[in-house]
Amino acid sequence: MHLLFLSLLAYTYQITFRRQEQQDERVHTSFKMGAIRVVPNKATRAVNLLRTIQHTHPPSCPCHSNPGHHHNHVAPAVSRFSERTSRRSYGTPQDPSHLKEYAFEMAASAIRFGPGVTQEVGMDLANMKAKRICVVTDETVDKLDAMRQVREALTREGLNFRVFNKTRVEPKDYSIKEAIAWAKPFNPDTFLAVGGGSVIDTAKLMNLYTCYPEADFLDFVNAPLGKGLPIERELRPLIAIPTTAGTGSETTGTAIFDLASRRAKTGVAHRNLKPTLGICDPLNTRTMPAAVKASSGLDVLCHSLESWTAIPFNERTPRPTNPMLRPAYQGANPISDIFSLNALRATVKYLPRSVRDPDDMEAQSEMLLASTLAGVGFGNAGVHLCHGMSYPISGQNPGKYRHAGYNIADAIIPHGVSVAVTAPAVFRFTGASNPERHIAAAEAFGVDISNVKRESAGEVLADALQKFLAELGDQPKGLKALGFKSEDLDELVEGTIPQQRVLMLAPGLAKELQQERDQLRRLFEDSMEFN
Amino acid sequence: MHLLFLSLLAYTYQITFRRQEQQDERVHTSFKMGAIRVVPNKATRAVNLLRTIQHTHPPSCPCHSNPGHHHNHVAPAVSRFSERTSRRSYGTPQDPSHLKEYAFEMAASAIRFGPGVTQEVGMDLANMKAKRICVVTDETVDKLDAMRQVREALTREGLNFRVFNKTRVEPKDYSIKEAIAWAKPFNPDTFLAVGGGSVIDTAKLMNLYTCYPEADFLDFVNAPLGKGLPIERELRPLIAIPTTAGTGSETTGTAIFDLASRRAKTGVAHRNLKPTLGICDPLNTRTMPAAVKASSGLDVLCHSLESWTAIPFNERTPRPTNPMLRPAYQGANPISDIFSLNALRATVKYLPRSVRDPDDMEAQSEMLLASTLAGVGFGNAGVHLCHGMSYPISGQNPGKYRHAGYNIADAIIPHGVSVAVTAPAVFRFTGASNPERHIAAAEAFGVDISNVKRESAGEVLADALQKFLAELGDQPKGLKALGFKSEDLDELVEGTIPQQRVLMLAPGLAKELQQERDQLRRLFEDSMEFN
Numbered sequence A, B: 001m002h003l004l005f006l007s008l009l010a011y012t013y014q015i016t017f018r019r020q021e022q023q024d025e026r027v028h029t030s031f032k033m034g035a036i037r038v039v040p041n042k043a044t045r046a047v048n049l050l051r052t053i054q055h056t057h058p059p060s061c062p063c064h065s066n067p068g069h070h071h072n073h074v075a076p077a078v079s080r081f082s083e084r085t086s087r088r089s090y091g092t093p094q095d096p097s098h099l100k101e102y103a104f105e106m107a108a109s110a111i112r113f114g115p116g117v118t119q120e121v122g123m124d125l126a127n128m129k130a131k132r133i134c135v136v137t138d139e140t141v142d143k144l145d146a147m148r149q150v151r152e153a154l155t156r157e158g159l160n161f162r163v164f165n166k167t168r169v170e171p172k173d174y175s176i177k178e179a180i181a182w183a184k185p186f187n188p189d190t191f192l193a194v195g196g197g198s199v200i201d202t203a204k205l206m207n208l209y210t211c212y213p214e215a216d217f218l219d220f221v222n223a224p225l226g227k228g229l230p231i232e233r234e235l236r237p238l239i240a241i242p243t244t245a246g247t248g249s250e251t252t253g254t255a256i257f258d259l260a261s262r263r264a265k266t267g268v269a270h271r272n273l274k275p276t277l278g279i280c281d282p283l284n285t286r287t288m289p290a291a292v293k294a295s296s297g298l299d300v301l302c303h304s305l306e307s308w309t310a311i312p313f314n315e316r317t318p319r320p321t322n323p324m325l326r327p328a329y330q331g332a333n334p335i336s337d338i339f340s341l342n343a344l345r346a347t348v349k350y351l352p353r354s355v356r357d358p359d360d361m362e363a364q365s366e367m368l369l370a371s372t373l374a375g376v377g378f379g380n381a382g383v384h385l386c387h388g389m390s391y392p393i394s395g396q397n398p399g400k401y402r403h404a405g406y407n408i409a410d411a412i413i414p415h416g417v418s419v420a421v422t423a424p425a426v427f428r429f430t431g432a433s434n435p436e437r438h439i440a441a442a443e444a445f446g447v448d449i450s451n452v453k454r455e456s457a458g459e460v461l462a463d464a465l466q467k468f469l470a471e472l473g474d475q476p477k478g479l480k481a482l483g484f485k486s487e488d489l490d491e492l493v494e495g496t497i498p499q500q501r502v503l504m505l506a507p508g509l510a511k512e513l514q515q516e517r518d519q520l521r522r523l524f525e526d527s528m529e530f531n
Helices: A002-006 A040-053 A077-089 A119-128 A145-156 A173-186 A197-211 A292-310 A334-356 A361-379 A385-396 A413-421 A423-434 A435-444 A453-471 A486-496 A513-526 B002-006 B040-052 B075-089 B119-127 B145-156 B173-186 B197-213 B289-308 B334-356 B361-381 B385-396 B415-422 B423-433 B436-443 B456-474 B487-494 B515-527
Strands: A015-020 A024-030 A104-106 A110-113 A135-136 A161-165 A190-195 A238-242 A256-259 A264-269 A277-280 B015-020 B026-031 B103-105 B110-114 B133-136 B161-164 B190-195 B238-242 B254-259 B263-268 B277-279
Touching: A104 A334, A110 A361, A110 A513, A110 B075, A110 B334, A119 A190, A119 A197, A119 A238, A119 A277, A135 A145, A135 A173, A135 A197, A145 A161, A145 A190, A161 A173, A173 A197, A173 A256, A190 A197, A197 A238, A197 A256, A197 B002, A238 A361, A256 B334, A264 A385, A277 A361, A277 B436, A292 A334, A292 A361, A292 A385, A292 A413, A292 A423, A292 A435, A292 A453, A334 A361, A334 A435, A334 A453, A334 B110, A334 B334, A334 B361, A361 B015, A361 B334, A385 A413, A385 A423, A385 A486, A423 A435, A423 A453, A423 A513, A435 A453, B075 B436, B103 B289, B103 B334, B110 B119, B110 B361, B119 B145, B119 B238, B119 B277, B133 B145, B133 B173, B133 B197, B145 B161, B145 B190, B161 B173, B173 B197, B173 B254, B190 B197, B197 B254, B197 B263, B238 B361, B263 B385, B277 B361, B289 B361, B289 B385, B289 B415, B289 B423, B289 B436, B289 B456, B334 B361, B334 B436, B334 B456, B385 B415, B385 B423, B385 B487, B385 B515, B423 B436, B423 B456, B423 B515, B436 B456, B487 B515
Parallel strands: A110 A277, A135 A161, A135 A190, A190 A238, A238 A277, B110 B277, B133 B161, B133 B190, B190 B238, B238 B277
Antiparallel strands: A015 A024, A104 B110, A110 B103, A256 A264, B015 B026, B254 B263
């Protein structure tokens, strides 16, 4: 395993390029990790092939002949560009949407990290010459020290700001629309979000729709529920100050909410949505109750594990016809890997300590750093099954489960709990797709992997996860404990199917819809009860 | 060592906060890594202390009582802000310039990576609605495939661009001024740099001084040679396409050149100088001659090693009084560490292969990725002695040494050769400052470190470096082989002293000027000849 990490950057990303030659004879050449691993003296030929794929037709492989065959959340947007780009980028008109990806892009907010660093935000805003600042928070955080520091810092600089504190925890489309309606007449030139993921995500969408005042709310929402249009305009600066160690939203271009009419979680995802700066102050996460720390931390755990095990970027289709269309959730890549694996190791080490002892400031601080690192990882690679399946779990909650330690009146399955509850079944299932990565993940949990066979990779990681959850304490041992019954399974499956943006990154998931339904049903069944 | 990596994020960054209490009784409390490692039940007190330091006077420790005692390249700028900020940020007027840093900030350009990805740049510029594009390159690169791809991509999109191809390799202030004079009347709204570090750095400065047309050239140049003013304006978008795997300039806010009148290398360094996007295309680095690959790769090696071993961010003084004054070269921190150590491992593995076999596309590609990762690492942590000492080596070149494999008429000690030649002596010297990190670095070179003692850490790493250089081939075994004699040592030392921006990050280097001179002299002496 030691070797495993040393060779992290060397992990194989198999790219298979196909070329339709004159006689329709196809040449298959294998490339490795962002580049090329062929017999050396064939490299020149390989480069010629690489150049050639820019100029030839896509393969006529039967698996690619049906446009509806692959799930493709950016399809609507791609089709808007493909004709134009094909004329410009390629010798002859063609449809490159069946080609696999060949590149990846990493983008993250600037991150400032340190105890007490919240106090600098006034100077940042003054440096940015902000004249009308919209501070976004919620009623709970508004009473905490983080917001006190923020008000002091902004007042000290004599800045003009207004506070919107009506953000809803687990935001709905209507709560976001209310926030946007509040922001539009104020017309801020700068946004400052102070809170957990719900606050930061709401602020991102307030920013988006004040910069696109004419847009329909569904224009930028992920397909298929929305139109999934790319964000072409530069948005206004947004500074995010997280008060939980979980979402990583301070570094990502993702904003998640419930689309109430469709009873589905969805969101907007585009690099231009990401904050300008994330200010990570470990003094701000101290106030989380233990139960919130635990579920936030389980979100970090799944961000790391899912992005680490997502399909490689160069297995994703379609190849975007314009770099603007390259999704942020692009699959695992050599840079996201570094973030994801480091965040996983840190979470395994520090989450139990941070939950157990609120005064263990090292653990609190390391968990905030881990959540940010995981944010950079999944923000540029994506998540898959745990997240895709979590949305109907949290959203449907047929037993009106209310998680212990959450001091709110409503029933709630916290996001982190809903992602972690399927994790053992999910990684047992995905293990076969990339045993090395699952074994590396198991080792991060402290498993002695010296005698683990490749075929047991998923099982071993699932066992490690179950043990970790049990030792963390107060976690439901399956969906049954959350109040789900077998008659709820169909609706869980149907609530997951729209999450194509993340399901397309799930290794081993069938492309055919009925097969996919069957696999998801089995995953939910396997998640009903565990040890 | 395995454990060493697993605990990467846990590396100790000792912060000592001091508080002048009512009776001038000082309380010393130790904190660990971005946060706090104290007896748990003392955490509340620790937090109070943290808050308190925002409001109390600096300590009167005698070591801090002399303002000239510490090297401080941002001092002129800090003093411009400190009075104002002290009134605003702190309860009572004070001089916080003797406080240690308590936070770090990570910022990097977006990075797109993939073979053939150069062709996307036309669409990027069209997406950015660029109307007047200044393409910066040099006469050599202008004839290569990279520039052919760029011209095709820009022409395909019908973009308006002009090419400046007179960039000088190892730029001088006058060559940069010529480039700026060329750019000003064109008044580009976007810059595109295609080339090695010299080209990208020149483009950064063309961008800076067209955005500050009224500024004097020395205004932003690093102190003490220039005024070291911070860059407050947002510059125009700059896309960088590297054609060498070395500089990492596509991700950093640094631009380096020779200040001819002072016979010294210096530069401009600020986050706002960094490119918007780095487009890393492994097909563009294939054309480097083997000797250029080797010396570029040695630059990557030293970027990784120096940033990994630089003093921790929270040992740096002064604490900036405004976040705008936090230097990019801020010392090692938990995020830069991840980049630096990964880049080091990749360089050790792939540099020899990439030099040996130009058709080993995997190695070429991995070296380009490593140079970018190292760029993010040192761009947010800094370099120290090897780089500080390299500038007079390359600049003075008293023996008119011309490195084999460089097809230019002039004498040249390539940058990578000049940084690597002192590396064995440097890390032998710095080993005692942080034995764990030096041992971890030695292990990255494949050394069995199971029985290495802490006191041998520097020696072991130096030996590993010498072996690596010897096996890489065609590298000078010391300054003597580059034509330096013992009578040149004084001038080498005097040429290094102005490099305070990097020397301040050197662990173990004395603060007192004569001691520092003596240490530097010994380092040059120890670099005269090795095995």
